[in-house]
Amino acid sequence: MTDAQGRTAWIWTDTDHLARDFTLVRLAGDNSWGQVFQLSSSFENEPLTRYPYRIGLHQRWGELLVDLGYTTAQGNTAYVSDAMPAASLNLYTSSDSGFELDCFPELNAVNLELVRRDLDAARAQIAAMRCADTRAGKVALAAVLLGAGQPDWARRTLADASAPAWIERLSPLDDATLAERYTLHKLLGMPGEALADAVELQRRQARNAATRPDPDYANSIAYYLADFPDYLAQAEAQARRSIRTAGLRPYNGATLGWILVQRGDSAGGLALLRRGYADWPREEEMVADYGLALWNDGQQALARRIWDQAEAQCVWGRRLYDALRAVDYPHPLFHPSDSEPVRAYQRRCAKPPPQIRDKRHLRGAAA
Numbered sequence: 001m002t003d004a005q006g007r008t009a010w011i012w013t014d015t016d017h018l019a020r021d022f023t024l025v026r027l028a029g030d031n032s033w034g035q036v037f038q039l040s041s042s043f044e045n046e047p048l049t050r051y052p053y054r055i056g057l058h059q060r061w062g063e064l065l066v067d068l069g070y071t072t073a074q075g076n077t078a079y080v081s082d083a084m085p086a087a088s089l090n091l092y093t094s095s096d097s098g099f100e101l102d103c104f105p106e107l108n109a110v111n112l113e114l115v116r117r118d119l120d121a122a123r124a125q126i127a128a129m130r131c132a133d134t135r136a137g138k139v140a141l142a143a144v145l146l147g148a149g150q151p152d153w154a155r156r157t158l159a160d161a162s163a164p165a166w167i168e169r170l171s172p173l174d175d176a177t178l179a180e181r182y183t184l185h186k187l188l189g190m191p192g193e194a195l196a197d198a199v200e201l202q203r204r205q206a207r208n209a210a211t212r213p214d215p216d217y218a219n220s221i222a223y224y225l226a227d228f229p230d231y232l233a234q235a236e237a238q239a240r241r242s243i244r245t246a247g248l249r250p251y252n253g254a255t256l257g258w259i260l261v262q263r264g265d266s267a268g269g270l271a272l273l274r275r276g277y278a279d280w281p282r283e284e285e286m287v288a289d290y291g292l293a294l295w296n297d298g299q300q301a302l303a304r305r306i307w308d309q310a311e312a313q314c315v316w317g318r319r320l321y322d323a324l325r326a327v328d329y330p331h332p333l334f335h336p337s338d339s340e341p342v343r344a345y346q347r348r349c350a351k352p353p354p355q356i357r358d359k360r361h362l363r364g365a366a367a
Contacts, residue, residue, distance in 0.1 A: 037077045037091050047075025051093060052104050055080050058088035060318045061224055062183035065147040069108050084321050085333040085342070098176060100140065103131035107144050114148035135161045136177045142184055155188055162193070168200075175204060182217075191228045195221055198238070218242035219252045223285075226259045235259045250279040254286055261293045269293060281309070284317030292323050304329070314349035 037055075039048040051071040056063035057080065067078045080089060092099055106129045113122035131137035138161035145154040161181060163171070173181065182197035198221035205213045219242035225235035239256040246252060257272025273290040280286045287310045294303040307329055310320065316333070324331050332345040 036079045039071050039075045039077070039093070047071070047073070049073050049075055051075070052099075052101065052108075053077050054092045054099070056090045056092065057082055058090070058318055059187060060322070061186035063090065064187060065143045067147070068104070068111055068144070084318065085337065086316055087318070103129075103137055103140055106131050107140060110141065111144050111148060114144070114150065135163070135171075135173060139173075139177050139181045139184065143180065146184060146187060151188055154184070155190070158184055158188070158193075175201070186224050191225055191231050194224060195231070195234060195238075202241075213242075213245055216242055216246055216252065218245065219255050222252075222259065223255045226255070226262055229262070232259060232263050236263065250276040250283075250286070254280075254289065258289045258293065261296075266293070266297050270297065277306070282313055282315050284310075284315050284320040287315055288317075288320040288323035292326070295327055303327075307331075314345075314351075316349075 037053075039051050039053070040046060041048055049071055052069075053071060054068040055066055055077060057066045058064075066080055069078060071077055077091065081087075094101055106125070110122055110125045110129070113119075113125055126132055126141065129137070129141070132141055138157050142154045142157040142161065145151075145157055158181065162168075172178075178197060178201060182194060182201060185194035185197055198217045201217045202213065205217070218238045222235045222238035222242060225231040225238065228235075236256065236259050239252060239259055242252040243249075243256065253272045254276030257269040257276065260266075260269030260272065262269075270290075270293055273286075273293055277286050277290040287306060291303040291306045291310075294300070294306070307324065311331060321333075323329075325334075332341040335341040
C-alpha cells in the first residue's frame with residue numbers, strides 16, 4: 001500500500017538474505033503523525049504473520065517502548081502515533097541484535113492486558129511470569145509498564161530490579177540490561193538512580209581500558225542532571241569528566257555550557273554553547289539549548305534568528321519542540337496536522353537530514 005503521498009517504501013539489504021528476512025512498507029494511517037509497519041518476506045513478498053516486534057518512540061532522555069507484540073495476518077504492526085508532530089519511531093524484530101525472545105511471550109501477554117486497561121488481569125499475568133523472577137526480567141517488565149502509561153508501577157518494578165551495592169558487585173547485571181535500566185531511570189525522572197547507573201557504566205568502560213568512551217555516559221548523565229537544580233554540581237563534575245576522558249568536543253563542551261548557564265554563569269556558558277553551535281548548527285539539541293540560553297539572557301532577536309535558520313534547514317526533534325513551545329515560537333509544525341503550513345513544511349523537508357559525524361555525543365539519547 002502506498003502512503004499518504006502515494007509513495008512506496010521498500011527497503012532492501014545489501015547482503016544475501018533468507019526467506020524469513022523482510023522489508024518494511026509504511027502504510028497510511030488515520031493520523032498524519034502515526035505509522036503502521038507491514039513486514040514482508042524478502043523473496044516471496046508475502047506478509048510475515050505472527051512475527052514478534054517492538055516499537056520505540058524517541059523521547060528526550062531515551063527511547064520509550066510504546067508497543068510490542070506479533071504482526072497480524074496481513075503482517076501489520078500496531079498503529080502508533082504521538083502528540084508531538086513528526087516524532088521518531090523505531091521498529092525492532094527478532095532479527096535485530098539485542099532482541100530478547102525468551103521473555104517475549106510473557107511480556108506480550110502483560111502488554112495486551114494493559115492495553116485493554118484490565119489492571120487486575122495484568123497483575124495476574126505478572127504473578128505467573130517466570131521471567132519476572134530475575135532482575136533482568138524486571139527491567140524488561142518495567143519498560144513495558146512505562147510504555148503502557150503506568151509510571152508508578154514501573155518505578156516499583158524497577159526498584160525490585162536494583163539491589164544493594166555489594167549484591168550488585170557479586171551478581172551484576174549485564175551491560176545491556178544495566179544500560180536499559182539507566183535509560184528507564186532517566187525516563188522516569190529518577191536522577192539519583194540514573195547517576196548511580198551511569199557511574200557504574202563508566203567504571204566498566206574504564207576497566208575495559210577504552211581510550212575514548214563510547215557511548216559517553218559521563219556526558220549523557222551530565223546533560224540529564226542539568227534539568228535538576230539539586231544535581232547541578234554533579235552535572236558539572238560529570239561534564240568535566242567527559243572532557244577529560246574524551247577531549248573537548250562540540251557535544252560535551254555544549255553540555256558544560258548549558259550547565260554553567262543553569263548555575264548562573266551566562267557568559268561562560270554562552271561562550272561554550274556558541275562554540276558547539278558553530279560546529280554543529282544542525283544538531284537539534286544544540287540549536288534548542290543555545291537558543292534558549294540566548295533567550296533567557298535577553299538576546300531574543302538572536303535566538304529567533306537561530307531558530308529561523310533551523311526551520312529553514314529542517315532541523316527538528318523532541319528537544320527543539322519543547323524549547324520552541326516554551327517561548328511560543330511560531331513553527332509551521334505547530335499548526336493543525338492537515339493544514340497547508342504543515343504540508344508545505346513536509347514537502348520542503350522530505351529529504352533525509354545531514355548526519356551528525358560524531359555519534360558518541362549521547363546528550364539526551366539512550367545507550
